[in-house]
Amino acid sequence: xxxxxxxxxxxxxxxxxxxxxxxxxxxxxxxxxxxxxxxxxxxxxxxxxxxxxxxxxxxxxxxxxxxxxxxxxxxxxxxxxxxxxxxxxxxxxxxxxxxxxxxxxxxxxxxxxxxxxxxxxxxxxxxxxxxxxxxxxxxxxxxxxxxxxxxxxxxxxxxxxxxxxxxxxxxxxxxxxxxxxxxxxxxxxxxxxxxxxxxxxxxxxxxxxxxxxxxxxxxxxxxxxxxxxxxxxxxxxxxxxxxxxxxxxxxxxxxxxxx
Numbered sequence: 001x002x003x004x005x006x007x008x009x010x011x012x013x014x015x016x017x018x019x020x021x022x023x024x025x026x027x028x029x030x031x032x033x034x035x036x037x038x039x040x041x042x043x044x045x046x047x048x049x050x051x052x053x054x055x056x057x058x059x060x061x062x063x064x065x066x067x068x069x070x071x072x073x074x075x076x077x078x079x080x081x082x083x084x085x086x087x088x089x090x091x092x093x094x095x096x097x098x099x100x101x102x103x104x105x106x107x108x109x110x111x112x113x114x115x116x117x118x119x120x121x122x123x124x125x126x127x128x129x130x131x132x133x134x135x136x137x138x139x140x141x142x143x144x145x146x147x148x149x150x151x152x153x154x155x156x157x158x159x160x161x162x163x164x165x166x167x168x169x170x171x172x173x174x175x176x177x178x179x180x181x182x183x184x185x186x187x188x189x190x191x192x193x194x195x196x197x198x199x200x201x202x203x204x205x206x207x208x209x210x211x212x213x214x215x216x217x218x219x220x221x222x223x224x225x226x227x228x229x230x231x232x233x234x235x236x237x238x239x240x241x242x243x244x245x246x247x248x249x250x251x252x253x254x255x256x257x258x259x
Contacts, residue, residue: 010244013200014244016187016238020200021248022171022252023191025168040147040151046143054136057129061130064129067122068122079108079112081104183229186238193236200237201237201239202242203239203241203242208237208239211235215232223239223240224241226241
């Protein structure tokens, strides 16, 4: 059985930097989308909330209409009772009966007055709610138009980038399989802990990429020797020399161009 070829440190560094270039490309695609998915989600929630509020306002209107009908029926009932009591007064036998019926008539007249007052209040509430409904409809139309626009933007970006993104994600997974697990874990941990997702960076002007901390010349020589994996003591990033980085960039650009 053929002995499995031992992977050199240089090969590990090249594989890690290739993986970084792929993942950075994915990051760039996602950055193009930016906050759009969240904006779309927020707008969808806002429109849903406005529609729910509109439903409640329309339900309130129906309830007010029902209340007005009830009060109008109550007025008609009171009027009918007043008519009946007026007829009864014509046939009373004494003042006590007359006064008792007069009190009933007075009570029904007060009921009519109170019902008419409530009806006026209900109509005032209806007018107020209609104004709010009109404003809500305008707001919904405006937010829905904004949502449709943002959805259009997002769909356009997705149609342009989704295929490439999925291909890159698959490529990233493939590259991880060829790198020993402990290095992939270290790489992933570093990526999660740094702002720009750069876990593997080249030396630029004597410092690790994106850092202002100078790397001692002796350490720079060790990095250029590619005999061991060295991390930046300040950021924890894995360091590679500029020449290796440039070679891998050119190689990966050719790969990206085919996607």
